[in-house]
Amino acid sequence: MAIDFKETAARHKQYLLTGVSYAVPFIACGGILIAVSLAFAPPGPNGAPDPSGSEILSLILKIGESAFSLMFPVLGGFVAYAMASRPGLVPGFIGGAIASMPQTLPDGKTANAGFLGAIFAGLLAGHVVNLFKKAPIPGIFKPIMPILIIPIFGALIVGSVMFVINLPIAKIMVGLGDMLKQMEGQSQFLLAAILGAMIAFDMGGPVNKAAFFFGASMIEQGNFRIMGAVAIAICTPPLGLGLATLLRRKLWNDDQRNAGKAALGMGMIGITEGAIPFAAADPIRVLPCIMAGSITGAVIGMAAKVGDHAPHGGPIVLPVVDNRLWYVVAIAVGTLVTAVSINALKAAGQKKENEAQPTPAA
Amino acid sequence: MKFVAVTGCPTGIAHTYMAAEQLEKTARELGHEIQVETQGAMGIENELSPAAIASADAVILAADIAIEGAERFDGKTKIEVPVQTAIKEAGSIFAQAGAVK
Numbered sequence: 001m002a003i004d005f006k007e008t009a010a011r012h013k014q015y016l017l018t019g020v021s022y023a024v025p026f027i028a029c030g031g032i033l034i035a036v037s038l039a040f041a042p043p044g045p046n047g048a049p050d051p052s053g054s055e056i057l058s059l060i061l062k063i064g065e066s067a068f069s070l071m072f073p074v075l076g077g078f079v080a081y082a083m084a085s086r087p088g089l090v091p092g093f094i095g096g097a098i099a100s101m102p103q104t105l106p107d108g109k110t111a112n113a114g115f116l117g118a119i120f121a122g123l124l125a126g127h128v129v130n131l132f133k134k135a136p137i138p139g140i141f142k143p144i145m146p147i148l149i150i151p152i153f154g155a156l157i158v159g160s161v162m163f164v165i166n167l168p169i170a171k172i173m174v175g176l177g178d179m180l181k182q183m184e185g186q187s188q189f190l191l192a193a194i195l196g197a198m199i200a201f202d203m204g205g206p207v208n209k210a211a212f213f214f215g216a217s218m219i220e221q222g223n224f225r226i227m228g229a230v231a232i233a234i235c236t237p238p239l240g241l242g243l244a245t246l247l248r249r250k251l252w253n254d255d256q257r258n259a260g261k262a263a264l265g266m267g268m269i270g271i272t273e274g275a276i277p278f279a280a281a282d283p284i285r286v287l288p289c290i291m292a293g294s295i296t297g298a299v300i301g302m303a304a305k306v307g308d309h310a311p312h313g314g315p316i317v318l319p320v321v322d323n324r325l326w327y328v329v330a331i332a333v334g335t336l337v338t339a340v341s342i343n344a345l346k347a348a349g350q351k352k353e354n355e356a357q358p359t360p361a362a
Numbered sequence: 363m364k365f366v367a368v369t370g371c372p373t374g375i376a377h378t379y380m381a382a383e384q385l386e387k388t389a390r391e392l393g394h395e396i397q398v399e400t401q402g403a404m405g406i407e408n409e410l411s412p413a414a415i416a417s418a419d420a421v422i423l424a425a426d427i428a429i430e431g432a433e434r435f436d437g438k439t440k441i442e443v444p445v446q447t448a449i450k451e452a453g454s455i456f457a458q459a460g461a462v463k
Binding site for chain 2: 013014015017018020021024025081082083255258259262273274276277280281
C-alpha cells in the first residue's frame with residue numbers, strides 16, 4: 001500500500017507538471033505584454049499608468065490580457081490531457097475556465113478560484129474521463145464516445161462540481177489574501193518577508209502563485225508596493241543561482257553551468273521557474289538559499305517603498321517601477337545573498353563528501 | 363542493443379535536451395544504438411518512426427511530464443525514469459535495460 005501511494009503521488013505530480021508546462025508560455029506572454037503596455041503608458045488620473053490614450057498600447061494590453069485569461073483553462077485542460085489524453089481536454093478546459101470566472105463573495109468583493117481551482121478541475125476532469133473510458137459501452141455507441149458523450153457529460157459533471165466548489169476555493173484564496181492584507185497594517189516588513197518566502201518556496205507553483213496573485217490584486221486596488229516586493233522576489237532565485245554558477249565554476253558541472261545561463265535569462269524576464277532545475281536536483285540546499293535571497297530582496301524593496309505597476313516581476317518591468325534605483329539595489333542584494341549562500345553550502349557539502357570518501361570517484 | 367528513447371521536462375527548454383544528449387553520448391560509449399525523441403517546449407522533435415520503435419529492443423522514457431503518444435510503446439520493454447536520472451546516471455539506465463532483457 002505504501003508503495004502504491006507513492007506511485008500515485010508521483011503520477012499526479014507528473015500530471016500537474018504537464019499542465020504547468022503548457023501554461024507557462026501563456027503566463028510569460030501575458031505578463032510581459034501587460035508589463036510592456038503599462039511601461040510605455042503615461043500616468044492616468046490616479047497616478048497609475050493608463051494605456052487607454054494610445055491605440056497601440058491598448059491593443060498590446062488586450063492581447064496580453066487574453067493570454068493571461070487563457071492561463072487557467074490551459075492549465076486545467078492539460079492536467080486532464082496528461083491523465084486521460086485527448087478526451088480530457090474539453091472537461092479540463094471548461095473546469096479551468098470556470099475557475100477563472102469571478103465569484104461574488106458575501107462581502108461584495110469578487111475573486112476567482114484561480115490556480116488552485118484550475119488544478120482541481122484538471123484532476124477531476126482526468127479522473128471522470130478515465131472512468132468513462134472504462135465504462136462498458138455497447139458497440140454502436142463507441143464511435144460517438146470521444147466526440148459527443150465524454151465531452152458533453154464530462155463537461156456537465158466537472159462544470160457542476162466546479163460551480164459548487166468555486167466559491168469555497170475562491171474564499172480560501174481570498175482568505176489567504178486577507179490574512180496577508182491584515183498584516184500590512186501590523187508589519188509591512190513581515191508581510192514582505194512572508195511573500196518573498198512564498199515566491200521562492202515552490203518557484204511558480206501554487207504557493208508562489210498565491211503570493212503573486214495577492215500582489216497583482218493589490219495593484220488593482222491602487223497599492224503598488226506589495227507587487228514591488230513580489231516583483232523583486234520573483235527574479236532573485238534564478239538570477240542568484242545563475243550568478244552562483246558564474247562565481248565559482250568549479251562547484252558546478254557542465255550541465256548545471258548551462259542551466260545557470262538559462263536561469264539568468266529567465267531571471268531577467270521575471271520567470272522564477274528558471275530555478276527549478278537546481279531546486280529539483282538539490283532541494284535541501286537550494287530552497288533555503290533562494291528563499292533567503294527573495295526575503296532579503298522583498299524586505300529591502302518594501303523598506304525603500306519600491307512599487308510595481310505591472311503584474312509581473314524581474315528587471316524587465318523596470319520601466320513601470322517606482323523608485324527604480326532601489327528596485328535594482330534590492331534585486332542585486334537578493335541575488336547576491338542567494339548566490340553566495342548556495343556556493344558556501346555547496347562547497348561545504350563537497351568538502352564533507354571528499355572527507356567521507358578519501359578517493360573521490362570522479 | 364538497440365534503443366529508442368523519449369525525454370521531456372516541465373519547462374521544456376533545458377533538461378529535455380540535456381537528457382537526450384546524455385543518453386546519446388552514453389549509448390555511444392557503451393556501443394548501443396539509440397534514437398532519442400525530445401518533447402520540449404518546441405513540441406515533438408526528432409520523432410521516432412514506427413519502424414524505429416518496432417526494431418528497438420527497449421524503450422527508455424526519461425520524463426517528468428506525461429509524454430505524448432505513449433501508446434506507441436505498448437507491448438515494448440519500457441524503462442521509465444525521471445529526466446534527472448538520464449542526465450546524472452545514464453549508464454545505470456542501460457545497465458537496467460540489460461538486466462530486464
